[in-house]
Amino acid sequence: MKFLLLFASLLLLAAAPFFGQVDLPIHALGTPGSMAYQVFWQIRIPHVLLAFLVGGILSLGGLIFQVVFRNPMSTPFTLGVASGATLFTAIAIIAGMSMLSPLFAFGGAMFTVLVLFGIAAHFRRHDPTALLLVGIALSFFYAAALMVAFYLSTLQESYEILRFTMGSLDVVGYENITLLGIASLFLLALVHYYRTPFKALLTSYEFAFLQGVNVKRLSYILLFGVSLAVGVAVSMTGPIGFVGLIIPHILTSLYRQSAEKLLLPSFFFGGVFLVFCDLIARNLGNADLPIGVVTSFVGAPFFIYLLLRRGK
Amino acid sequence: MQLKITDYTDDVLKQVSFTLHRGENLVILGANGVGKTTLAKVLCGLIPSECVEVCGINPSKHFGTKRAKYINYLPPKLEVYDAFLSVEAFLQLSHFNTALSIEGALKQLHVTHLKEQPCHTLSSGEAQLVLIASALLHGADFTLFDEPTANLDPVRMRKLFTLLRTDATLPSKLVITHNLDLAYRLGFDVLYLHQGSVAFHGSSEAFFAQENLDALYENSVRHIDGHVVVTL
Numbered sequence: 001m002k003f004l005l006l007f008a009s010l011l012l013l014a015a016a017p018f019f020g021q022v023d024l025p026i027h028a029l030g031t032p033g034s035m036a037y038q039v040f041w042q043i044r045i046p047h048v049l050l051a052f053l054v055g056g057i058l059s060l061g062g063l064i065f066q067v068v069f070r071n072p073m074s075t076p077f078t079l080g081v082a083s084g085a086t087l088f089t090a091i092a093i094i095a096g097m098s099m100l101s102p103l104f105a106f107g108g109a110m111f112t113v114l115v116l117f118g119i120a121a122h123f124r125r126h127d128p129t130a131l132l133l134v135g136i137a138l139s140f141f142y143a144a145a146l147m148v149a150f151y152l153s154t155l156q157e158s159y160e161i162l163r164f165t166m167g168s169l170d171v172v173g174y175e176n177i178t179l180l181g182i183a184s185l186f187l188l189a190l191v192h193y194y195r196t197p198f199k200a201l202l203t204s205y206e207f208a209f210l211q212g213v214n215v216k217r218l219s220y221i222l223l224f225g226v227s228l229a230v231g232v233a234v235s236m237t238g239p240i241g242f243v244g245l246i247i248p249h250i251l252t253s254l255y256r257q258s259a260e261k262l263l264l265p266s267f268f269f270g271g272v273f274l275v276f277c278d279l280i281a282r283n284l285g286n287a288d289l290p291i292g293v294v295t296s297f298v299g300a301p302f303f304i305y306l307l308l309r310r311g312k
Numbered sequence: 313m314q315l316k317i318t319d320y321t322d323d324v325l326k327q328v329s330f331t332l333h334r335g336e337n338l339v340i341l342g343a344n345g346v347g348k349t350t351l352a353k354v355l356c357g358l359i360p361s362e363c364v365e366v367c368g369i370n371p372s373k374h375f376g377t378k379r380a381k382y383i384n385y386l387p388p389k390l391e392v393y394d395a396f397l398s399v400e401a402f403l404q405l406s407h408f409n410t411a412l413s414i415e416g417a418l419k420q421l422h423v424t425h426l427k428e429q430p431c432h433t434l435s436s437g438e439a440q441l442v443l444i445a446s447a448l449l450h451g452a453d454f455t456l457f458d459e460p461t462a463n464l465d466p467v468r469m470r471k472l473f474t475l476l477r478t479d480a481t482l483p484s485k486l487v488i489t490h491n492l493d494l495a496y497r498l499g500f501d502v503l504y505l506h507q508g509s510v511a512f513h514g515s516s517e518a519f520f521a522q523e524n525l526d527a528l529y530e531n532s533v534r535h536i537d538g539h540v541v542v543t544l
Contacts, residue, residue, distance in 0.1 A: 070393055125360075200405050202394035203431075206358055206387065211405050211450075212380035258397040258430075 002255070009272040013052065016275050017044040020282050042173055050171045051278040051291075052271035053180045054233045055243055057187060059270020060263060061226040062244025063251075064191065067201055067259050068219045069128050075244035076230040079135030079223070082239035083142035084112030085231065089238075090149040090161045098160065102235040105164075109231030112138060113224060126205065126216040131223075166290035167240040169278055176236050183232040184267075190225040191263050194218060199260040240274070242295045246303045247273055253306050273299075313367050315383070315454050315484070317355060320363040324350050326508040332484060334367075334453050339495040339516075340488045342505030348488045349388075351505070352456045355486075356385040367453060380408055384452035388459040390439035392431040399426045399434070399442055409451025412481060417445040420475065436463040444472065447482065454484045461491055473497065492533060496520050496540040504528065 017040060018024065024044075028036035061076035069078070077083070088108025092101040115138065120131050150158055171177070191198065197218050200208035205215050247270040251262050277294040313334035320328045324347035332338055342348050353359045357371030357379065364370060367382040384406075392402065403414045418424045421441045426434065434442060440463045447455050460476070461469045476485060477498055489495055495502065495516075502519040504512035512519055512528075519525075520540060525533045534543050 067393070199397075199401065202392065202397050203402060203405065204391035204393065206385075207391065207405075209358060210356060210380065210384055212376040212378070214375040217375075252396070256396055258394045258401060 005254070005269075009269065012272060012276060012279075013048070016048045016051075016279055019279055020044060021288075043171075046171045046174055046177050047169055047278070048275055049177050050180065050236070051169050051274040053177070053184050054169070054237050054240065054271075055247075055274025056267040056271035057180075057184055057226075057229045057233045058240065058243040059247035059273070060187060060191070060267040061230050062270075063248035063259060063262060063266045064198075064222050064226050065244070066248055067198070068222055069132050071132065072249065073245070074132070075241075076226055077239060077241065077244065078132060078139075079116055079227065080112050080138035080142060081109045081227050081230050082234050082241075083139045083146070084108040085234040086161075086165055086239060087142045087146050087149065089164050090146055090153070093157050093160045093164075094149060094153050101164070105235035105238075106231050109227065109234055112142075113227040113231070117220065117224070120220070126219065128219060163290075164238045165292075167238040167292035169237055169274075169281075169291050171236070180232060180236065183229040187225055187229040188264075188267065190221070194222065195260055195263065198222070198263075199258075202259055237291070240292050240295060242292075242299045243270055243274055246299045249303065250306060253310060313453060314365075315355065315367075316365045317351075318363050318365075320351075320354060320361055322350070322354075322359075324508050325354075325505075328505075328508075328510055330503060330510060330513055332454070332486070334483050336484055337498070337500035338484075338486045338503055339498060339500045340486060340503045340505070341490075341492070341495060344490075346505045347508055348505060349458055352385055352458055352486070352488060355454075356383045356456060358385065377408060380406075380450065380452065382452060383454045383456070384447060384450045385456040386443050386447050386458060386460065388462055389436070390431065390434070390443050395432050396430050397432075399429050399431055402431050402442065403446055403449055406446045406450040409449055409481065412449055412451070414445075414449065417448045420448065421445050422471065437465060437468060440464055441468065441472075444475070448479070451481055454486065455482045456486045456488065458488045459490070460487065461489065461494060469494075492540045492542065 022039060024036040024040055028034045029040050031037050058076055065074035065076055065078060066072055085105040085108040088104040089101045092098060092104035116131065116134060119134050123130055150161065153161065197208070197213045200211050200213045201215070201218065209215050248262065248266050251266055251269060255262060255265065274295070277298055278291055280298065281289040281291050281294045315332045318329050328351060340348050340351065350359065354361050355364055360372035362370065369379065369382065371379050371383055400414060403417065407414065415424065418427055421444055423438060423441050423445065426438060426442065431439065431442070440460065444460060461472055464472060473494060476487065487498065487500065499516045501515055502512060503510060504519065522535060532543055534541055
């Protein structure tokens with residue numbers, strides 16, 4: 001089963017760039033200057049890479065958040081990182097600086113992280129639940145501020161903001177991919193470096209502390225690392241929900257292994273899942289569906305199916 | 313090398329002070345809610361305090377093996393968040409005492425068959441024994457056991473009693489318990505907490521003298537055939 005899944009995933013990744021709105025003649029892909037060559041190398045391949053890396057970051061981020069917060073509902077967006085990015089993007093659009101919106105989105109995500117950790121510094125003891133609640137409060141605050149932004153914006157601006165919140169994997173060339181690749185490597189290197197204390201977090205905070213782990217510091221480092229990578233991802237694609245929530249759960253159900261063994265699989269299969277959803281989004285109708293719609297349409301029923309199966 | 317708490321006071325405990333040298337053992341007794349577990353958490357650094365010193369360091373301010381090798385605390389229940397973390401993986405986390413293997417520790421507690429099992433599937437008694445195995449593998453200078461026999465059947469309780477009395481892996485054992493016979497038979501010095509304060513700290517013989525028991529337990533505890541028994 002696991003082997004089959006891996007094989008199917010690799011096949012999917014290899015085949016994904018060949019499907020899209022335009023059929024590309026395979027013989028022309030190696031001819032520089034041809035239209036097919038341009039579309040394949042400058043649009044399709046970056047598109048698939050973008051989907052893979054963003055899916056990987058969101059999914060691995062979800063797994064880490066769920067362990068750190070002891071909460072199966074946690075996702076990289078729970079702390080308000082995505083809402084921060086969305087709000088700042090809206091501000092950029094209204095201010096007539098749409099070109100700079102990825103920068104604003106990243107700024108919004110990082111600003112949120114800094115606010116959160118600034119508040120957390122006032123907690124006397126390590127209290128992840130309080131941090132989670134602060135994140136939720138921030139999200140609501142941002143959501144309200146976004147409403148104000150909608151209220152103040154023109155029709156055209158509103159449409160732009162709305163499209164951002166739906167998520168999009170449109171990309172041309174490799175600049176963004178390189179940046180996202182660096183963010184992914186950073187996150188993977190971080191969890192690899194901390195994998196032993198991370199394993200201790202799988203017991204209880206107290207037990208981890210008694211084995212010498214600085215639980216508070218470790219939690220903050222992990223949350224900061226995830227938020228940074230997610231900030232980069234969201235600034236390019238907008239908030240793509242659900243991946244961070246369901247992929248870790250699906251993998252736990254399928255693999256039946258502890259979370260520290262699922263770090264790499266969750267990155268890989270998170271990436272595969274988004275590539276798969278993106279394939280559907282690009283090929284189902286005449287126009288591309290927003291990716292966030294597809295992740296939820298595909299993910300939610302499968303997720304519920306797994307929960308029901310587990311219940312039996 | 314000593315464990316020392318000086319004038320510790322909080323909502324529950326009042327001016328608690330005592331010193332224990334490495335190699336000495338202690339039984340901590342007291343009524344429910346008197347602050348035994350709080351005291352244990354203060355001693356191991358889970359509750360930060362300036363009043364505690366273990367082998368020259370404040371346990372709440374140091375991390376890594378620097379603290380782990382000095383002090384350890386075993387809660388009354390094994391808590392594991394991950395549903396699939398195996399017993400072996402769990403024990404690896406506290407494997408500081410390389411003189412003892414994981415197999416060796418499991419064998420000592422007669423639970424070798426649990427090695428591959430996820431911690432979540434253990435019964436409360438099995439989980440207790442796995443916790444004790446983790447303490448042996450941890451091998452701290454001072455180990456606090458919080459109600460180690462609470463979930464054990466009589467056979468396993470007896471085995472654990474023998475282990476606590478004869479074990480040489482752990483230099484100093486501090487045992488929190490409500491089981492007076494266990495406390496008596498261990499023969500460790502006794503620290504008795506009453507209304508948040510240290511009401512008695514001394515030898516086992518002095519504590520378990522009948523007149524002392526009568527005064528502390530309102531005539532409900534008796535010596536019978538070399539055991540301390542609650543008269544119901």
